[in-house]
Amino acid sequence: MTELDRNRLAGSNRLAEEPSAYLRQHADNPVHWQPWGKEALDSAKELDRPILLSVGYAACHWCHVMAHESFENPDVAEVMNALFVNVKVDREERPDIDQIYMAALGAMGQQGGWPLTMFLRPDGKPFWGGTYFPPHKRHNMPGFVDMLHAVNNLWNKDKEKINHNAQAVFDHLEGRLAAQIAPVVNEVERFDEIATRINSLIDPVRGGIEGAPKFPNAPFMDNLWLSWLYGRNETHRDNFLLSLKVMLQGGIYDHLGGGLCRYSTDANWLVPHFEKMLYDNAQFIRHANYAFAETGNDLFRLRIEETIDWLIREMRLPDGSFASSLDADSEGEEGRFYVWSEQEIDQALGNDSEAFKDYYGVTAGGNWEGQNILNRLDAVDGDAILPPLIETSRQKLLARRELRVRPGRDEKALTDWNGFAIRALAEAGRSFGRQDWIDLAVDAYRSIASSFRDGRIAHCRMENSLLYPALSTDYASMINAAIALYEATGEWACIDDALKLKKALDDSHRDGAGNYRLSALDADDVILHAYGDYDEAIPSATSQIIEALTRLFLATGNIDLYQSNEKLIEQALGRAFAQQYGQIGILNAARFAAEPLSLVVATDDNAGELVSTANRNPDPRRVDKFVRFEAGKTIELPTGGTAEPEHPSAWFCKGHVCLPPVQNADALRLLLGKAY
Known part of the structure; x- marks a missing residue:
């Protein structure tokens, strides 16, 4: 191969036309970045070079630091371009790629984080990696340039060792992310044991997991709240409320503009990592909604109102959907804004x-x-x-x-994150009687759902560009959003949409054993098809699917949904208990599926006392159905039974048993308050 051929294959920087804002931030780097895909892998094979994979996201502070120190430096770029095929990935655009290589880093005994820096064989299998590196040796951290030369030296002199390492890591990844494990029966006692363990980790003074840094950790918060709802464990309730309360009074919360930052760098929730993410705020709105209904504490109400105002003011895109994040930095300084x-x-x-x-x-x-x-x-x-x-x-x-230079906004409209926001707005709109919030949810839903074409939804929209295929979490999040909108509007078309999304999820992600893979089954640019079992800042794809199918069963009464979900749960629990790490979301969803609640309200007044009582008592275990009351008209109940009421009535159902109907708000409130 001539030097001209090698230069042609190594190419130039190819990120300028990418839809991702994060990738375009690197379009002017002297590094010959390529986007992830078959072309980059083929180039590495023809050049017989390793791939340098750098994964980050637009709001990531240390990603910006490494970019400034190394990727914008012509001397560093010269080494990168001479020795590697350099590939940039936006982890929000391709969380499936990120999950695989972050798991690989863990298999190498290293702590994860972003930017993720991995070295791969041309077939995509990883053999070494790390996170942030300074350009030259600093304290106990190796220098990036020295590391580049060391990896290149190993590549040229000891491929056998590289191949051995790569295969060992790949075998570990298959076992951790994609292996079938013997199923486990869904027993609620296991959930109770895990909830007790999680509660033991909580800081008794400041809430959250003891120590620093402190993250909101939505799956853990969900676990404590479900433990309170199902088992009436007051300590778990109190630690949920304590964690949320201190968070919302701490520096991690923006007391001027509303909204929660990504995490606190200290143990007291004082000093945030200043980036703001859509998913954190959507999940916190839901948690604060439960907390306000439980306590009546104005702190939770005000923080919901302030944060939704922030969503409207700073995150809403012209098409009604929501942007993904705000940077931590402005004017080159973290937190300056x-x-x-x-x-x-x-x-x-x-x-x-x-x-x-x-x-x-x-x-x-x-x-x-x-x-x-x-x-x-x-x-x-x-x-x-x-x-x-x-x-x-x-x-x-x-x-x-507002007169200051604003942090950058990543204007990707991510389908799954928007699904979280839609659900949060719909639920809070119901609880607070805010039709304007429900309208915001409807607008965002219509915008995201408009990408559903040829049986598939897009993973994200960036200006006029749509990225297909979606991930399984996109379908699950939008199914849950559609059901929340049905509860808020009574429009059965939302359930029809949810059923279409479920079929699309099955067609693209369900394997022959009834499990769901994170990437589409026909995706040909991943080294393996992971299940999507691991929680991150959001519950795992598998847990979202279990919850979505349970809720869809409650809304439709379709017994096939129930039966297929039971099989999925048992297989997912088998994997969760085998791994014993990072899969709290699956346990939470399985607990919900073991004993779901539903409420049917037959009413002739959508603003009447039965409806408003249901709305003011949010419960993550419950799906509400509102039907038009006509004297003597047959009402179908979730258990398969029917009723012919003579008066507006409400039926509260636990699992497969519906309690006798009630006709007034006080009686319904009493039932909902004793739903354990």
Whole structure:
């Protein structure tokens, strides 16, 4: 092969036309980046070079740091281009790729994170990797350039060792991500054991998992709440509420603009990693909705209202869907948009600044790198309703902040993340009687659902570009969103949509054993088809599918859904108990499926007391059906039975048993309050 041929194959930077904002951020790098795909793999084979795979996302602070230090450096790029085929992946665009190679890094005994830096054979099998590397050796961290030369030296001199390592890692990946395990019967006692273990990890003072960093960890929060609902374990309820309350008073929450940041770098929820993600906020809205219904604490109500205002103001796209994230950085500094010096607050608020500074813990020295992160950690249990002077000052400071250079927004509309937001808005809209929130959910749903073509939905939309095929989590999230919209609107067309999505999920992702793979079965650019069992910041694809099928069964009464879901659950539990790590979502979904609840309300008044009582009592275990009441008209019940009521009535059903109907709000409230 001539040098001209080698240069042609190695190519130039090919990211400028990619729909992903994260990939386009690297389009001007001197690195000859290629997007993931067959062309990049084929180039590596023809050149007989290893692949350098770099995985990140637009809001990732350390991704930006490594890009600035190494990928924008012509000297570093020269080494990369001479020795490797360089491939960039947006983990939000291709979470299936990210999951495989993050698991590979774990198999090598290393801690995961982003940016993910992996070295692959030309067939895509990984043989070594890491996360962030400085360009040159720093403290105990190896330098990126030195590492590039070391990997190249190994590639040229000891391919046998590389091949041995690659095969060993691949065998581990197959066993962990794609192997069939003996099924396990769905026994609720196992859930109770896991809930007790999770509760033992909770920080008794600040909530969340003890230690630092602290993440919202939605699957763990879901577990504690389900344990309270099913077992009435008050300690689990209290730790759920404590975790949520301290989070929402901490610096991880944006006290000016609303919205939760990705995680706290310290053990006190004070110092956030300042990126904001759509999925975190959608899940927190749902949790706060449960918490407000349980306690009536205005903190939860206000944080829901503030965060939905933030979604509308900063995250809503022109087509009604929602962007995926906001960067941590602006003007080249992490958190610059969100933090304040005492002098800045004095200048903005004048004579009112002292009261504001006292309220939010502002000092001359600051609480982070000389700056102030606004927080209420010294008054976690204080009155959440702001005094008029503080509210006025808050609005002034928010207006002043709007003049700053904004963090970048990743405008990808991801199908699964939008599904979370749609469901959260629909549920909160019901609970708070906010038709405008339900309308937002409907608009977002229509936008995302418009990509459903030829039996498939897109994974994401970026401006006018659609990325197919979807992942299994996209279908599951949208099925759950469609059912939530049915509960909020009463439109049976939502259930019809859910059934279409379920068929598409089966056609593209269901294997011969009745399990679902994360990538489409016809995807030819993955080294294996993983199940999608592992939780990350969101519950796993498998857990979302189990929940979606359970909810769809409750909405339709289709016994085939119930039976196929039972088989799926047993196989998923077999894998979960074999792995014993990162699969809490499957246990949560299986617990729900073991004892689901449903409510049927026959009403002639959609604003009447039976409907409003159901709406104000959200329960993740329950699916609500609202049907038109006509005296003597036959009503179908979820258990397969029927009723012919003479008055507007509600039937509350546990599993396969429906209780006698009730006709007034007090009786229904009593039933819903004793749903355990």
